[in-house]
Amino acid sequence: MNEKTVKKMARLMLGGTLVFAGISHLTVGRKDFRAQVPDWVPLPIDDTVVYSGLAEIALGSSLILASDRHEQTVGKVAASFFTAVFPGNISQFVNKRSAFGLDTDRKRFTRLFFQPVLIYWALASTNNT
Template sequence: MTNENKKNIARVILGAGLIFAGISHLTTAREEFKAQVPEWVPIPVDDTVVYSGITEIALGSAIVLASKKNRATVGKIAATFFIAVFPGNIAQFAHKRNGFGLDTDRKRMIRLFFQPVLIYWALKSTSTDE
């Protein structure tokens, strides 16, 4: 399997994961996602969850469907999104909010280390270099 094929598989999995998460924001996991919204966000919590879900669906679709020429740009946008939502993970940890099975400080702390993985994944799977 070539490096390009591996990147394409990783890119499609990431995009599909974002689409799934976005749909979950709007349906089955809406309450769970509310646990991640920091208090300082200036819009209602439910609206924040809905808007972030729509954004994830759009980003996931863009990652999957972007032309080779535009993939790196879409990957940078996705990485920026992952950075932008990281304060929500910190808020969940800091305020001891349960959600998605993260019901202990240890689990919530471990979750924080996955955000850099998502950032790297978005950048690497969409990069134009071999």
């Protein structure tokens, strides 16, 4: 399998994961996603969860459907999104909010290290590295 095929598969997998997560924001995962909204966000918690879910669906769809011409831009936007929502992961850790099976400080802390992986994944799978 060549590098281009691997990157495309990684991009499609990330896109599918984002679409699934976005749908979860709007349905079965809504309560858990509320645990990640920092107290300082000026919108109602549920609105924040819905808007971020819609953004994930849009980003995931964009990653799946992106043409070669636009994939780098979509990758940069996805990486920026993962950076922008990182404070939610920090908030979940600092405020000791259990969600998604992250029910100990150790699990919540370990989760923090996954965000840079998502950022890299978004960039690498769209030829930004």
